[in-house]
Amino acid sequence: MNAGLVSDKIIIDGFVNEADWSKADSITDFYQTQPIPGLRGTERTVVRVLYDNEFLYVSAVLYDSDPSGIIIQSLEQDFESQDNDCFAIMLDTFNDDKSGYGFLFNAAGAIKDMYINNDGSSINSAWEGIVNRKTSIQDHGWEIELAFPLTSLRFNPNEGSQDWGINFLRRIRRKGEDIYWSPIEPYEKLLVISKGGTLKGLNNIKPGRNLQVKPFVIGNQINVDESSNNSDTGLDFKFSVTPSLTLDMTYNTDFSQVDSDDERVNLTRFPLFFPEKRDFFLENAGIFEFGDISNYTYRMKPERWSRSFTMFHSRRIGLESGSQIPILGGGRLSGKVGNYDLGYLNMTSESMGDVPLMKFNVTRVRRNIFQKSNIGAIFIDRNSGDQSRNHQSAGIDLNLKINKLLIYSYVSQTDNPDIKNNNLAGRVVVAWRNNKWDLAAYYKKVEENFDPQVGFIQRTNVDETFATVGMHKRFTAGRFRNLNPYFQVNQYDNLSGYMEYRALKAGFDILFANRAMLFAGLTQTEEMIKTAFTLYGAEVPD
Incomplete structure (x- = not known):
């Protein structure tokens, strides 16, 4: 997928309504690992990525034919994701198929974050990331907006365009359904860095010195x-x-x-x-x-x-x-x-x-x-x-x-x-x-x-x-x-x-x-x- 450059201010309020979102490339092809591996997701999911010189922005519109069935079991940090409807993102910022960041969010905005090593064989769940996020539950489902400060992410400050590894997960709890953008084996999870797709179009971004x-x-x-x-x-x-x-x-x-x-x-x-x-x-x-x-x-x-x-x-x-x-x-x-x-x-x-x-x-x-x-x-x-x-x-x-x-x-x-x-x-x-x-x-x-x-x-x-x-x-x-x-x-x-x-x-x-x-x-x-x-x-x- 391609990341779009922000031309106006993105307000993180849980409503995906800024003009830049409508202009950005979107991905909608999500496939099940549960319950039936390989089938398309039963509910429509639309994900977009934007960036500027300060933030990486991610939005998701998670359509649901029965919004009253969205399950929220916790508001706590590091919540138990198996018990909630949630949206998750994996970022492999060095594109090395080995290490990266994992973030899971439920429909109330609770976060579970971790640092991933060795292609998922080692997980640091005590690590805490920095991300501004807001969610909203609406008649058509729920929406989420995320802003990751570039200074909080490590990546190579190459001039020109660079590629990152990326993957997305949506969990629909009442259906027992997990769907991924980049397909993985049914026994694997989002933490398998090497199974992610590619995020392109990040031009001239700098991580800063993070002092x-x-x-x-x-x-x-x-x-x-x-x-x-x-x-x-x-x-x-x-x-x-x-960096x-x-x-x-x-x-x-x-x-x-x-x-x-x-x-x-x-x-x-x-x-x-x-x-x-x-x-x-x-x-x-x-x-x-x-x-x-x-x-x-x-x-x-x-x-x-x-x-x-x-x-x-x-x-x-x-x-x-x-x-x-x-x-x-x-x-x-x-x-x-x-x-x-x-x-x-x-x-x-x-x-x-x-x-x-x-x-x-x-x-x-x-x-x-x-x-x-x-x-x-x-x-x-x-x-x-x-x-x-x-x-x-x-x-x-x-x-x-x-x-x-x-x-x-x-x-x-x-x-x-x-x-x-x-x-x-x-x-x-x-x-x-x-x-x-x-x-x-x-x-x-x-x-x-x-x-x-x-x-x-x-x-x-x-x-x-x-x-x-x-x-x-x-x-x-x-x-x-x-x-x-x-x-x-x-x-x-x-x-x-x-x-x-x-x-x-x-x-x-x-x-x-x-x-x-x-x-x-x-x-x-x-x-x-x-x-x-x-x-x-x-x-x-x-």
Whole structure:
């Protein structure tokens, strides 16, 4: 599709009535992935794109034969999009088929945004974009107008015309219908960057330097028997060195406004993984990822959304045993240079109680190879006045995507004082999927002394194997839309020579015509515990 140049002011009010919209090229060809893949959408959808030297504008007129049936279930940010009528857009501003932005909106204007890495295999849902938006529900359906500041988007400032990857989704909740402009496989979603179409006609646009300075002052006063006053100041600084490379600096970092973690009950002897929510660490977080990455369209692990290992976890900076440690300051340089993804992080945390001052350095390099593959390396160093707390770790990874075949692999090593052997970990995953079958298997080994102290590891001293086979049956009529039976086996063998855990699971997922879902399964587990452990203050014997 072609973007049109704005000749007059576009007012973002949810009514697509400016003259420039009527002059712009429009797209109306939307095709179903649900319920009947390949058929045209049952309701008309018209999307247009405009731009000027400040904004990228998108409008959609979403005709509906029964506007009273438009479903709005939430007004919250990051709403559950499966439960709402919504319109979504994917922007691949570098047109590299690997990374980009995802935005979903319901008919009330609620937004769900994310940054997409590695062609959808890594999603940063905590990332927050900037977009001015308004919606309106009318007799013919609903309309939406969007304005994306060009300074908030990263792209190459090439002279002349440039092309972006783009795709659009419309969801009609009551019909269980998903329609896309650029067709994708039924098991894929908008987040598969490489399946987008092309947006042309963006001429002489500039991303700007995106300079942001955020000073802050925190103060409090406590009056009980005596008065107590406390205040503090700090500064966050962001600067786009190039359109694809960003420098972030922070001094006396404030995380007081960060959302609290979701409450979870852990009834196992292994730690739980909690995601990073602090804004400073979310910028280009996908570049620093190294570990048990997955792909949401493949069944590649025992629990689809679990995480058992990551070499670098930024929550290790400024947090110690659940307590917050003040961060003196630091910086991060991250982004793209040619075919390379680059990341460097330097942070210093204060001394507090028994915890000494610590300096963290993380270097990540990843080279994009072939069309959808990459090879990379990571190095992590933590240094403090207490030699016993020093730590280094390093790893290399290779991730290949060849048509429908995925091969993910890594090998890594940690180096802690007085521990110089049995400190390796590695994994190889092979997965393949089409519209009917879903196959995956992996082997993973974690030696006894492997300890990524600036990362996360769930269990050590084990060999882990996993294999699964699943089938996908689709229905075009009746109550059901998808039936996905599967079988999987997952086993941990302790490196001392005995089986530690085995789980055999048979189950199925059902997607109904009204988009309700049913998950059912039967699991047989065997577990051998040879070491006592403590759970919520109570000792569980071996």
